Amino acid sequence: MFQRVMALLTKELTGLWKDRHTRFVILVPPLLQVFVFAYAATYDVRDVALGIWNDDAGVQSAELVRRFAASPAFHAVASLQSPAGAAAAIDARQVAAVLHVPQTYSADVLAGRDAEVQLLIDGRRSNTALLVESYATQIVAELSAIQPGEGKVPLTLVTRDWFNPTLESQWFILPGLVAVLSLMIAMLVSALSLARERELGTFEQLLVTPLRPAEILIGKALPGLIVGWIDANIVILAGLLWFKLPFLGSMAMLQATLVLYLLAGVAIGLVISSIARTQQQAMLSVFVIASPMVVLSGYAAPIENMPALAELVSRADPIRWMLIIARGLFLQDLPACLVLQYAWPIALIGLASFAAAWVAVRRAVT
Amino acid sequence: MTDPLVRIDDLYHSFGDRIALAGVSANVMAGVITGLIGPDGAGKTTLLRLLAGLLRPSQGRITVLGHDMVTDATSVHRAIGYMPQRFGLYEDLSVAENLQLSADLHGLTQAVRAERSAHLLRFTGLAPFNRRLAGQLSGGMKQKLGLACALLGQPRLLLLDEPSVGVDPASRRELWAIVSAMLEEGRKDGMGVIWATAYLDEAARCSEVLLLHEGKLLAATQPEAFTAPLWGRVFRLTAATGTRRKVAERARDDPSVLDATMDGDAVRIVLRKGVPVPKAAALGGIELTSLAPRFEDGFIDRLPARKVKSSHEMIRAFSQPVSASASRAAIEVHDLSRRFGTFLAVDHVTLQVARGEIFGLLGPNGAGKSTIFRMLCGLLRPSEGTAQVAGKNLLRSAAAARGRIGYMAQRFSLYAELTVLENLSFFARTYGLPRAQRALAIDLALKRFELSEVANSTSGSLPLGVKQRLALATALLHDPDILFLDEPTSGVDPLTRREFWQRIGDLSASGVAVLVTSHFMDEAENCDRLGIISDGRMIATGTPASLRAQVRTTELPDPSLEDAFIALVKRGEQPSDPT
Numbered sequence: 054m055f056q057r058v059m060a061l062l063t064k065e066l067t068g069l070w071k072d073r074h075t076r077f078v079i080l081v082p083p084l085l086q087v088f089v090f091a092y093a094a095t096y097d098v099r100d101v102a103l104g105i106w107n108d109d110a111g112v113q114s115a116e117l118v119r120r121f122a123a124s125p126a127f128h129a130v131a132s133l134q135s136p137a138g139a140a141a142a143i144d145a146r147q148v149a150a151v152l153h154v155p156q157t158y159s160a161d162v163l164a165g166r167d168a169e170v171q172l173l174i175d176g177r178r179s180n181t182a183l184l185v186e187s188y189a190t191q192i193v194a195e196l197s198a199i200q201p202g203e204g205k206v207p208l209t210l211v212t213r214d215w216f217n218p219t220l221e222s223q224w225f226i227l228p229g230l231v232a233v234l235s236l237m238i239a240m241l242v243s244a245l246s247l248a249r250e251r252e253l254g255t256f257e258q259l260l261v262t263p264l265r266p267a268e269i270l271i272g273k274a275l276p277g278l279i280v281g282w283i284d285a286n287i288v289i290l291a292g293l294l295w296f297k298l299p300f301l302g303s304m305a306m307l308q309a310t311l312v313l314y315l316l317a318g319v320a321i322g323l324v325i326s327s328i329a330r331t332q333q334q335a336m337l338s339v340f341v342i343a344s345p346m347v348v349l350s351g352y353a354a355p356i357e358n359m360p361a362l363a364e365l366v367s368r369a370d371p372i373r374w375m376l377i378i379a380r381g382l383f384l385q386d387l388p389a390c391l392v393l394q395y396a397w398p399i400a401l402i403g404l405a406s407f408a409a410a411w412v413a414v415r416r417a418v419t
Numbered sequence: 420m421t422d423p424l425v426r427i428d429d430l431y432h433s434f435g436d437r438i439a440l441a442g443v444s445a446n447v448m449a450g451v452i453t454g455l456i457g458p459d460g461a462g463k464t465t466l467l468r469l470l471a472g473l474l475r476p477s478q479g480r481i482t483v484l485g486h487d488m489v490t491d492a493t494s495v496h497r498a499i500g501y502m503p504q505r506f507g508l509y510e511d512l513s514v515a516e517n518l519q520l521s522a523d524l525h526g527l528t529q530a531v532r533a534e535r536s537a538h539l540l541r542f543t544g545l546a547p548f549n550r551r552l553a554g555q556l557s558g559g560m561k562q563k564l565g566l567a568c569a570l571l572g573q574p575r576l577l578l579l580d581e582p583s584v585g586v587d588p589a590s591r592r593e594l595w596a597i598v599s600a601m602l603e604e605g606r607k608d609g610m611g612v613i614w615a616t617a618y619l620d621e622a623a624r625c626s627e628v629l630l631l632h633e634g635k636l637l638a639a640t641q642p643e644a645f646t647a648p649l650w651g652r653v654f655r656l657t658a659a660t661g662t663r664r665k666v667a668e669r670a671r672d673d674p675s676v677l678d679a680t681m682d683g684d685a686v687r688i689v690l691r692k693g694v695p696v697p698k699a700a701a702l703g704g705i706e707l708t709s710l711a712p713r714f715e716d717g718f719i720d721r722l723p724a725r726k727v728k729s730s731h732e733m734i735r736a737f738s739q740p741v742s743a744s745a746s747r748a749a750i751e752v753h754d755l756s757r758r759f760g761t762f763l764a765v766d767h768v769t770l771q772v773a774r775g776e777i778f779g780l781l782g783p784n785g786a787g788k789s790t791i792f793r794m795l796c797g798l799l800r801p802s803e804g805t806a807q808v809a810g811k812n813l814l815r816s817a818a819a820a821r822g823r824i825g826y827m828a829q830r831f832s833l834y835a836e837l838t839v840l841e842n843l844s845f846f847a848r849t850y851g852l853p854r855a856q857r858a859l860a861i862d863l864a865l866k867r868f869e870l871s872e873v874a875n876s877t878s879g880s881l882p883l884g885v886k887q888r889l890a891l892a893t894a895l896l897h898d899p900d901i902l903f904l905d906e907p908t909s910g911v912d913p914l915t916r917r918e919f920w921q922r923i924g925d926l927s928a929s930g931v932a933v934l935v936t937s938h939f940m941d942e943a944e945n946c947d948r949l950g951i952i953s954d955g956r957m958i959a960t961g962t963p964a965s966l967r968a969q970v971r972t973t974e975l976p977d978p979s980l981e982d983a984f985i986a987l988v989k990r991g992e993q994p995s996d997p998t
Contacts, residue, residue, distance in 0.1 A: 056848055056851060057848065057849050059848070060844075060845055060848030060849050061845075061849065063845070063848075064834065064837065064845040067837060067841060068834055068836050068837060071836040071837065071877075072836050253832075253835065254828065254830050254831075254832045255832050255833065255834055257798060257826075257828055257832060258826065258828055258832040258833065259849075260797075260798055261796050261797060261798060261821055261824065261826040261903075262821060262846065262849040262850060263818045263819070263822035263849065263850060263851060264818075264849055265818050419800065
């Protein structure tokens with residue numbers, strides 16, 4: 054039994070490696086995606102184009118403008134003089150926001166009166182708008198705290214974000230990518246395995262050997278697991294070495310849950326593979342199944358905002374649980390008891406999918 | 420009529436480094452069927468695709484109906500009907516929808532389209548299946564539909580890429596009849612047909628023949644002229660019952676003999692050019708009678724000689740001494756049935772194959788022979804009956820039974836991306852050979868099948884003949900008791916085919932039982948015994964000679980195996996159950 058499974062495993066891995074296309078599919082997208090996701094798909098807002106419309110010639114307004122321009126969130130790209138000019142700049146998407154300082158600003162500040170500045174924001178980019186507003190509020194609040202107002206006690210609200218003090222979205226995205234990417238690859242490799250044999254006509258030659266269904270199942274499951282695991286570790290290494298992510302939890306626990314989690318993915322892939330007649334069908338099925346899995350997992354949109362039904366369905370999604378574990382182990386020291394609490398749904402999903410894979414593969418090979 | 424329909428001048432075509440056609444010049448005339456004949460990989464499909472304007476030649480000129488295919492292809496596109504070998508049909512569309520689509524592609528007007536479709540449906544006998552999905556037609560019917568689609572636009576040049584591949588002999592004859600009749604209809608318009616085939620016996624049905632081999636044109640002539648130099652060199656050598664294989668082997672070793680093949684109980688012999696006719700006794704036979712030469716004889720005569728290394732000593736050295744199960748039959752099947760839903764695909768078949776026997780299963784498409792074959796390989800579970808294969812019960816211990824058989828599929832079915840050595844090593848391990856024996860078996864396989872030189876080459880890149888040797892080497896690695904062959908030599912050149920059957924003969928002499936399914940009468944002649952399957956039942960069994968004797972009549976005093984097959988199948992069809 055061991056010899057036959059090993060023979061199948063060696064053959065599968067050699068075949069994967071020798072096929073130029075598969076080699077490309079399992080190696081390049083993980084690395085590519087790490088960089089695309091980490092750099093392009095960031096939630097942070099930096100360098101927002103800001104228009105300055107300053108009607109006040111005083112020192113106080115100059116200080117305010119200087120603070121805006123010096124903030125990493127903004128850079129001043131245009132100097133405007135009129136409401137029409139401001140409107141045109143926003144319409145042309147030349148700027149995302151316009152800071153309007155009224156004529157009386159410096160005088161008001163010096164007199165200790167309530168001074169007002171206006172921020173015009175392009176509301177079409179709602180996500181950016183929210184962030185711009187909060188950055189601007191922060192700058193204004195900081196400034197007002199140190200204004201020379203006699204007898205006034207500056208009252209400021211200090212927020213502190215735990216686990217990700219600077220709210221770097223790479224810290225949030227990369228641990229998620231470990232889970233999403235490795236599962237996709239594990240599913241893909243195993244979904245292609247039987248389908249490829251069937252498409253290329255090697256399946257029957259395999260079936261006339263004394264290999265038993267269980268041996269085929271194991272021999273076809275292991276390559277997906279191995280490749281998925283390697284890809285997961287490529288992302289982990291990239292995160293730790295290139296993006297300098299912290300890793301506060303137990304690496305052993307992460308690796309153990311990854312294996313469990315990837316087995317669930319491999320089993321889903323095998324179910325697809327025992328039904329698909331061509332590699333193309335298998336590949337399409339993987340994407341059809343994987344995209345809702347990713348959406349439901351909470352990878353991009355928070356689960357708390359989902360309708361109750363979607364939330365319920367997402368419980369059967371292994372990515373959901375793996376995300377919690379991966380993020381927990383990277384960014385905080387998620388204790389073993391909590392890891393276990395999130396790992397058992399994965400185990401349950403894996404068990405169910407393997408039962409399905411066993412039935413499907415048996416049907417395909419006998 | 421004097422101007423050729425197609426003119427090919429010094430045509431070269433290569434795909435990357437691989438040269439598919441090397442300097443082909445030929446003319447194709449209107450009003451006749453021109454056979455484009457050659458083994459797989461000879462360049463037939465490439466030539467047809469060039470003629471259809473689907474490829475641009477690397478070098479050389481093609482003129483179809485007076486138009487240059489490089490500069491002026493669009494003006495003749497509509498005059499060309501092309502039936503590709505595969506993927507010619509949309510399997511998810513019905514017969515009528517496939518025709519409709521072809522008509523759209525040819526831009527036929529409504530009136531012409533209705534009339535042509537009706538005519539072709541009637542002609543091909545597909546009218547009753549108008550609404551059936553193309554994917555659910557039998558092999559023969561699919562080819563007829565493909566033919567109908569290609570004929571829809573009333574082409575002046577009809578290009579057919581191996582229409583007869585995978586089609587049983589009866590359907591093959593029908594295809595020829597349809598094409599001949601359509602040619603007759605189109606003759607007044609100056610229609611011409613090019614029929615590509617790897618079956619050399621189809622050459623005799625063509626008026627003109629282009630013989631391709633390894634990208635070169637070996638002959639462009641009439642079939643009669645092709646075989647003419649062989650008159651007086653072809654003989655039937657009768658042999659004592661059960662000795663034909665030995666006689667053939669001895670004849671092959673004789674320096675005056677070019678070729679020796681099985682022919683019923685006798686041996687068919689082709690002599691070398693200019694040698695005196697030897698005595699029958701000197702060749703180990705009884706009597707020599709003269710025969711008419713066949714196209715294949717001419718082909719062999721023109722190929723450079725290649726000596727097959729005798730492999731039987733090695734096979735014998737390798738084979739283990741006859742084991743305890745020696746006295747038992749290799750395959751023993753009683754009342755074997757298989758149902759698919761309510762459909763009875765195999766109906767109580769009983770069959771025995773002895774050790775060292777080569778048994779052939781023949782039958783029309785869809786008769787159930789591949790179902791029987793798959794059950795005996797352990798690929799499919801029988802619904803009823805008992806089956807012992809290599810002394811193992813197929814129902815109870817299928818995996819153990821599979822461990823005692825070797826299997827060689829019709830198409831190359833090893834891992835193309837792996838090297839020869841990796842393939843051998845994988846199968847040696849899955850068959851559970853212990854490490855020491857594994858190295859020995861692989862080493863022996865490389866020597867026995869002359870694979871040492873290509874041991875580290877990628878299997879998929881090997882020439883067809885070498886692939887076939889590799890497939891056989893793999894099937895025999897674990898020294899099986901029974902070898903299953905699925906149409907093993909269709910499409911390979913005649914020398915490779917002879918080499919193959921010589922090896923199989925040696926193998927059976929060492930005690931291995933061989934089970935073959937085939938549509939190919941040449942392969943059937945190599946079997947010791949044949950079983951003919953029709954409608955899921957075994958309607959006749961016997962030696963090739965005895966089956967031929969069963970259909971001998973005064974009109975047909977010397978029926979071929981193909982005649983016997985067609986007559987027996989017709990006889991076996993029950994009148995009460997028309998299907």
